[in-house]
Amino acid sequence: MRAEAIMTKPVVGMDPAASIAEAAELMLSKKISGFPVIRSDGMLVGIVSEGDFLRRGELGTQRKRPRWLEFLVSPGKAADEYVRTNGRRVEEVMSQDVVTASPDSSLAEIVELMTRHHVKRIPVVDDGKVVGIITRSDLLRALLSVLPDRAATVIDDEQIRQSIIAELMARKWAGSDLIDVMVNEGVVKLSGAIFDERERQAAIVAAENVAGVKAVRDDLFCADPLSVILVS
Template sequence: MQVQAVMTSPVVGIEPSASIADAARLMLSRKISGLPVIQSDGTLVGIISEGDFLRRGELGTKRKRSRWLEFLVSPGKVADEYVHANGRRVDEVMSDSVVTTAREASLEDVVELMADHHVKRLPVVENGKVVGIIARSDLLRALLRVLPERDATDVGDEQIRQSILAELASQTWARNSLIHVNVDKGVAELSGPIFDERERQAALVAAENIAGVKAVTDHLLWVEPLSGMMIDPLA
């Protein structure tokens, strides 16, 4: 799936010369946690988010350091922090280092960028102009659209059983799986040994995601690798 299929457009943005009060009001009224900062010609120049309002003099939350640590910090960094804690315009507190994406980018690329740069949203840029924005909430809406509805399909028990076995066989964590699968009227029963307790939840999730499964019962036994002792968590 590509960015253009799930991005939000047109974009709610704000101009660099706007006040931080205007930015805060806009974010609160639109229930969004960040805004791209856009010049009148549509050019992206930065981004402002809730995090930019955390260290504020008015709130008494600006950064404090001990005297000896303050001595070690460069005057330029201290000056920059002062502007961020006391600036009144968007262009004074915004981040001008913005990670962006393109319409044709894949959602996989977007998620990697968000994770690598620790950001919650990416402006979508085309020819230097902002044409959209993709945020975590857009990914959540996309997920909701593609999640299968439970009981939406009528699948035979044996087909369900074979699908669960195939899914387990394709997973590296289920190496040489000894898990037995039985299905009765859409209810999948998993039994047999597992050798890492974390495999239990993974096996249950694997079964839950198979079309036609109505419920999953857990009769798996954890075998402690060193002693060979079987541990039944339900016992």
């Protein structure tokens, strides 16, 4: 699945010359936490989020440092902070270093960009112009669209069992020869030994993700690895 398949369009954006009051009103009225800043020709020039309004002189929330530390701040940095804290136009408070993606970017690439750069939204840009935007909500909608409809799935118990065993055998964390799988009318029973409590939930998830599974019964027990060595 590609970015263009899940991106939101048309994009809610604002001109760089707009006031910060207009920006705040836009976010509140559209119930969004940020938006791209777009020139009249469609070119992306920045992005604004709620975080850009956290430190404001009007609220008394501007950055305050001890006097000795303030002395170490360069004049340029102090000037930049002043503008962002007291600026009246969107272009004065927006972030100019925008993380973007192309329409044919994969969802894996989009998620990697979000996690690496700690951002919640990625403008989708084609030839410098904004054609869409992807937020975490868009990814949730994409996930919902591909999740299986369990109610409509009827699969043979033995087929379910073999699928679960195959999944366990493919996972590094699973001691597949120590986990027994039984299936009765779509209800899975997991029994046997694990060596780490985190493996319990992983085994349950592995079973839950197999088509046709209605429920998973956990009868696994967490064993001390030394006890298994001694018994064997």
